[in-house]
Amino acid sequence: MMMLVIGGASCGKSAYAEEAARKGPVPRYYLAAMRPYGEKGLRRVERHRALRAGKGFETIERYTDLASLTLPPPDTDGSGIKEKRGTVLLECVGNLTANEMFDEEGNMSDPADRVVRGVAHLKDLCRLLVVVTNNVGSDGVEYAESTRAYISSLGKINAALAAAADTVVEVVAGIPVLLKGELPV
Amino acid sequence: MVLILGGLGAGKREFARLLGYEDSEMSGDPFDAAPVAVRPEEIFRRRPEEAADPSAPSTDADALFAALSAKKAVISCEVGSGVVPLSAAEHTFREETGRLQVRLAKEADCVVRVIAGIPAVIKGEMPCTRS
Numbered sequence: 001m002m003m004l005v006i007g008g009a010s011c012g013k014s015a016y017a018e019e020a021a022r023k024g025p026v027p028r029y030y031l032a033a034m035r036p037y038g039e040k041g042l043r044r045v046e047r048h049r050a051l052r053a054g055k056g057f058e059t060i061e062r063y064t065d066l067a068s069l070t071l072p073p074p075d076t077d078g079s080g081i082k083e084k085r086g087t088v089l090l091e092c093v094g095n096l097t098a099n100e101m102f103d104e105e106g107n108m109s110d111p112a113d114r115v116v117r118g119v120a121h122l123k124d125l126c127r128l129l130v131v132v133t134n135n136v137g138s139d140g141v142e143y144a145e146s147t148r149a150y151i152s153s154l155g156k157i158n159a160a161l162a163a164a165a166d167t168v169v170e171v172v173a174g175i176p177v178l179l180k181g182e183l184p185v
Numbered sequence: 186m187v188l189i190l191g192g193l194g195a196g197k198r199e200f201a202r203l204l205g206y207e208d209s210e211m212s213g214d215p216f217d218a219a220p221v222a223v224r225p226e227e228i229f230r231r232r233p234e235e236a237a238d239p240s241a242p243s244t245d246a247d248a249l250f251a252a253l254s255a256k257k258a259v260i261s262c263e264v265g266s267g268v269v270p271l272s273a274a275e276h277t278f279r280e281e282t283g284r285l286q287v288r289l290a291k292e293a294d295c296v297v298r299v300i301a302g303i304p305a306v307i308k309g310e311m312p313c314t315r316s
Contacts, residue, residue: 004301006301008266135192135300136193137193137195137262138262138265138266139264139265139267140263140264140270140275140279141267141270148193151194152193155192155194155195155196155301158194158195158302159196159302159303160302162301162303163302168301168303179301180303
């Protein structure tokens with residue numbers, strides 16, 4: 001089961017996705033794709049970790065190459081675990097796409113295949129995959145070429161992930177709007 | 186006329202292809218004979234150049250609206266979901282685009298908003314194929 005949660009900046013998509021993932025089977029993993037830049041970034045990551053503390057997620061930081069990811073065994077005694085891990089919450093495809101598209105030297109390559117294959121691999125690893133992605137490209141701003149390419153790639157990736165997902169939800173001002181499939185009960 | 190809205194890269198043209206339109210039938214020039222107009226609002230960005238070049242297409246909003254009303258489908262980019270632009274030209278572009286889309290949506294038999302490749306009908310009935 002895969003759910004894609006899409007929305008603009010600070011629309012409440014993370015909170016909604018976390019809520020949905022918390023209802024998923026254990027063990028639960030939070031896959032963080034945001035590469036922390038500088039002290040501010042690190043503080044942000046710490047804050048997010050604190051927010052999730054005690055909510056039953058094991059945090060894994062992974063900035064690229066999801067296709068070769070393996071999930072570590074859970075901290076719990078292992079009950080309820082069969083061949084697959086329980087729930088994975090991936091946040092967020094906007095970051096992952098940027099990480100796959102621009103390497104540390106600033107070289108650019110097409111990220112779509114790596115991102116889509118990586119998410120497909122995650123889907124195979126777990127029972128419930130909740131993927132958070134960003135809705136960009138609706139601001140009418142004329143960006144530089146590399147940013148335009150990023151917006152276009154993320155759009156294609158979002159469409160491919162939506163096609164692979166069982167459920168697609170757009171979050172608008174904290175309200176989940178169902179675009180595909182059924183909302184989990 | 187079917188109005189197809191969505192962000193940049195959201196899958197608007199792909200949806201038009203699903204309706205049966207060929208790429209060769211989609212045109213960025215709203216005043217030509219192509220049945221599908223693609224991002225006609227881009228014409229609003231050309232104002233300064235147009236003043237210098239009288240042979241450039243008209244950006245008169247009424248003429249543009251009239252031309253688009255005669256199309257089978259209009260693909261237009263949602264542009265209003267960012268912060269208010271500082272530059273007057275960008276600001277005007279967003280405003281003119283937004284107003285044009287409201288007029289087109291009123292005129293359209295069907296309005297489809299595409300997000301992440303998923304077409305959501307927000308007015309009328311989903312067209313199964315090209316009209």
